[in-house]
């Protein structure tokens with residue numbers, strides 16, 4: 625107990641670069657966690673090249689970092705990307721296309737967990753969206769309490785574009801920031817909003833010209849709670865988010881079953897295969913041009 629208190633104190637005093645969850649291919653850390661010694665604000669950077677797509681390891685690393693941030697008494701959490709073009713490309717399509725069934729079950733459970741961990745994080749959370757944030761990337765951002773985005777990026781739950789219906793709890797994240805009518809239209813269209821459109825509809829709270837400015841704006845948001853009692857603040861947040869969270873917690877197994885059936889259906893597998901192939905083709909022709 626005493627040891628962990630001392631360790632936590634040291635973590636607050638010194639910026640911490642955390643290297644616990646490594647990418648197996650490159651042995652680089654999948655998330656970077658840095659705690660500012662002056663402000664006590666933790667910055668969690670997604671670091672899985674090329675596009676921070678969410679596989680099991682990256683999601684576990686995010687969950688571990690959130691647990692650590694809550695344990696070391698950081699004053700707030702800023703979620704951002706180590707990549708200057710992509711915040712997060714959403715779920716790793718390699719995990720969804722022709723999946724191993726046992727791994728798919730684990731993958732989906734960790735996906736539920738990462739949303740719960742971020743959605744219920746006890747400290748103030750903000751996303752500095754310094755790149756594109758489609759699908760699961762948008763979900764991570766909307767689970768935070770505040771969003772600041774760089775210009776000329778895109779964000780949205782675009783699942784219908786590649787043949788998926790977002791699960792209810794994913795839709796709830798959208799409904800927590802967008803008016804119902806707009807959320808319904810955007811979800812059914814699979815719309816990706818530009819930064820300017822996202823600000824216009826309230827999907828993001830501010831635009832920043834650079835990553836530094838986005839981080840500073842997120843810090844200002846976190847500082848806005850300086851007069852609130854941290855425990856009372858955290859309990860209030862949890863109370864307000866409780867109904868959405870309960871919709872998932874009450875039926876995690878049902879959500880898993882539904883998702884497995886859905887993902888394994890030939891129609892979805894075919895659609896996903898074609899979508900993934902088009903992405904790869906785009907990437908190949910980009911590489912050919914450069």
Ligand SMILES: CCCCCCCC/C=C\CC(=O)SCCNC(=O)CCNC(=O)[C@H](O)C(C)(C)COP(=O)(O)OP(=O)(O)OC[C@H]1O[C@@H](n2cnc3c(N)ncnc32)[C@H](O)[C@@H]1OP(=O)(O)O
Nearest residue numbers: 677713714715716717756758759760788883886903904907
């Ligand atoms: C009840 C059933 C429910 C079913 C599921 C619902 C779940 C709801 C929640 C979330 C779903 C998802 O998140 S699914 C993932 C959706 N993601 C996307 O549609 C994004 C796809 N990617 C892009 O649009 C672009 O890559 C980008 C805008 C993010 C970046 O563009 P950029 O030009 O910088 O990079 P490239 O396109 O050249 O890509 C580089 C490289 O990365 C590969 N890539 C991209 N996205 C993914 C991904 N999501 N998973 C795996 N791999 C991805 C891409 O193929 C390129 O690879 P190669 O160079 O090897 O070809």
